[in-house]
Amino acid sequence: MARTTETDTAAVGHEIRLGDLALTAFDQAPVGVAVTRGPGHRLVYANAVYQEIFGPRPLGKPFLATFGDLAQSGYALLLDRVMNTGESAFLPDAPMTADYPGGGPRERYFSVSLSSVSLEDGESGVLVLVSEVTDRVNAEQRDLAFQRYASLVRAGAVVEWSASATDGTVQLSRGWEEITGQKPEEYLGYGWLDAVAPDDRPALVLAWSQAVDQVPDLFEHTFRVRQRDGTYRHFYARAVPVRKGGVVVEWTGFCADIEQQWREQRRRDLLARASAATSEATRIDNMFDALAHAIVPELADTCTFYLVPDSALRTARAPFVVERVAVVQRSHLPAPPPHRKDRFSPDSLFVHAVRERRPLHKTSLPEEIPSDFLPADTVRWLRETRVNSFVVLPLVVEGAVAAVLTATVCGDREPISQDDVDLLTDILDHVRPAVDIAAEFQRTQRVALALQRSLLSQPPTVPGMPVVGRYQPSPSAAEVGGDWYDAFTVDDSVMLAIGDVAGHDLSAAIAMSQLRNMLRAFAVDRPEKPQEALRRLDSAVEKSGEYRGT
Structure with missing residues (x-):
């Protein structure tokens, strides 16, 4: 039977089943077998071989509490990925540093297989198979094993690291150089902060210093990291303090690339905010003002909405006149020109984008902004804010351009990307029905008001x-x-x-x-x-x- 400790709080192995299969079937398996349950990956089963390898571990507790000494391996992230996607994972010859029975912490090598399973009560879990290959790896060149594992780390964008318990300086990292290009002499200590996005550094330094001082059971933080090619991606850091005899001797943790998850969550949040903005406003100018506040500062430093009158595009060579109805900018930027009707040259890039009904996306330096792109005082304002990119998006309602969105990013902030343009387009598509209703409502108002005043x-x-x-x-x-x-x-x-x-x-x-x-x-x-x-x-x-x- 699977051995348990006196602190076990969960059901023992024979009480848990994988469908029709009792977990006791794994008791005599020649490899280590463990089963975790739920999003916290609570350990519910560990056979004799598994416990001989890692020692007795209490059942019923989350992974980080049960295997705090394995946190640096990225194991928790792999468990998340396998359970959430249903896709199996296999790590050949993976190095792990853990507290082994009778030997204390040391590095050994394992082949690890993880598979998603469904427990008898319908809850999801992960089946873990572990086979030690330390002797073979030592015989087949240890360096080759590290190279294989580094390849896996790069593929999953997982970084292992450990830091001092006294001042939080990084003492060891595996995978950081492959992602950022920083060499050990550059990233050790606090040099790794140079690869963190400047806007994200203050909050990260504050959170990490507080964790080192207060020593919580878990440290978590999300920030952007500069890649080798100069682009930034969002990483999620997770770390735990390592204690011996009740004293914290170091911090150990990992960083994982979560750019795709972050973008998906941001998209959901922005679409929800856009829906709220359009549902709570009945006037078209109030609706656009609320949308601009949802876009700034998440996607841009400035956002402007223009209303396009029905007659604006009728004459190709006539000046193009639109009404600026909403302008929002970040608080540190100078105040924009006041709301008014703006006149554009029929040959300007702005008018060209509106006539073509296609997005105009430019990444440029301030001095490269065409003088006729926007009104002169607006162009001066953009140059003053050190704009580095802009986008123009026509909003087409029932075949006609009803409004135009412009957004800019300034200074040292990352320029507006194509992904950002696509998201802005999705936001406009998402609110188009509400904008159409509001625009029709205001058209009716104008007609009725004109009639009423005439009578x-x-x-x-x-x-x-x-x-x-x-x-x-x-x-x-x-x-x-x-x-x-x-x-x-x-x-x-x-x-x-x-x-x-x-x-x-x-x-x-x-x-x-x-x-x-x-x-x-x-x-x-x-x-x-x-x-x-x-x-x-x-x-x-x-x-x-x-x-x-x-």
């Missing part, structure tokens, strides 16, 4: 009696509706009327104009009896049945 007559000129009328639509509603007033003269009298038709839409505005005209007709017919004009209007409304809520 509200100018007050008459009456000697000795100034008459003034003012109409102010509600900014929080649909801006139009059935509110109305009228003033006119009949013989020597001045007639004043104020009315309201329930509703805030084009129908209410039309009903208002009809009622106003009827009231004026009734009042002119019998100017000596205003109350009779109101009675006749009320009767007409009641009999028609068309004007509810008057």
Whole structure:
């Protein structure tokens, strides 16, 4: 039977099954066999050979608590990958430094196989098979084994490292040089920080120094690392303190490339923020302002939205006029030019991108920005912010360009990449239906408001009696509706009327104009009896049945 320690808290091997197979079937296996359960990789089974290799390990505890001495090997990351993807992993001749029974910590070599399994209760787990190959590796050139393992490390972008318990300086790393190009004399101590993205260094240094001082059970941090080719990728660092006799003697950990996972999570987060921005705003300018705040600073240092009027592209050689409705920039940048209508040359890159309905993506130095790309004061502002890249994205709604997004990155920040452009395009595609609804809503507002104002007559000129009328639509509603007033003269009298038709839409505005005209007709017919004009209007409304809520 599989041996257990007195601290076991989980069910022993014979109580756990892999489908119809009891784990006790592995008790006499000639290789080490272990089974972990769930996302924390709690050890639920270890046969006799496995425990002879690594010593008794308590069941029921997470991997990092049970195998803290193996954390530097990247084992935890491999367990995550196998369980989450279902793909098996095999490490031939992999070196491991662990606390072995009777020998203390030392390096030995193993061939390790990991496979995803389903336990009898449906929970996922990992089956681990371990075979020691130390003697063979020693006989077949130890250097060759290191080269093989280094290749595996590079393929998975996993870096092992250990650091001083007193000041946190890195004392050993395997895999860092292959990824960053830094040699040991460059990365040891705190030299490895030179390969960390400048914007990420302060937070990383603070988090690591606090971990060294406070010694938590687990240190985790995500930051960007400069590759050999100069590009940056996101890495996830995980480390644990190594204790002997209750005293921390060093830190050991690993770094893993998580760029793809980070990009996928960022995409989900930005699309969620974009959806929230469009769902909470009804005005198109407020919607674009919320979208710009979602984009800055995650994807860009500045973001601007322009509204394109229906008539902007009708004449090929005429100036192209758009309205700048939203501008957002990072707090450390100078204030942008105020909102206004901007005029572009028909030959400018901006107009060309809009006419072609295709993204325009440029990586350039400030002095290379064409003078006619944007208005002169905006170009000066971009040069002042040391822009290094920009993108122009037309937003096409029902076959026409309704708006244009521009985004820039400035200074020493990484330029806008093609992946960033694709993500911005996805964001616009994601919010297009909401933008279409808001744009149609505002088009209806403009038409109704224009109609309503045209139907509200100018007050008459009456000697000795100034008459003034003012109409102010509600900014929080649909801006139009059935509110109305009228003033006119009949013989020597001045007639004043104020009315309201329930509703805030084009129908209410039309009903208002009809009622106003009827009231004026009734009042002119019998100017000596205003109350009779109101009675006749009320009767007409009641009999028609068309004007509810008057």
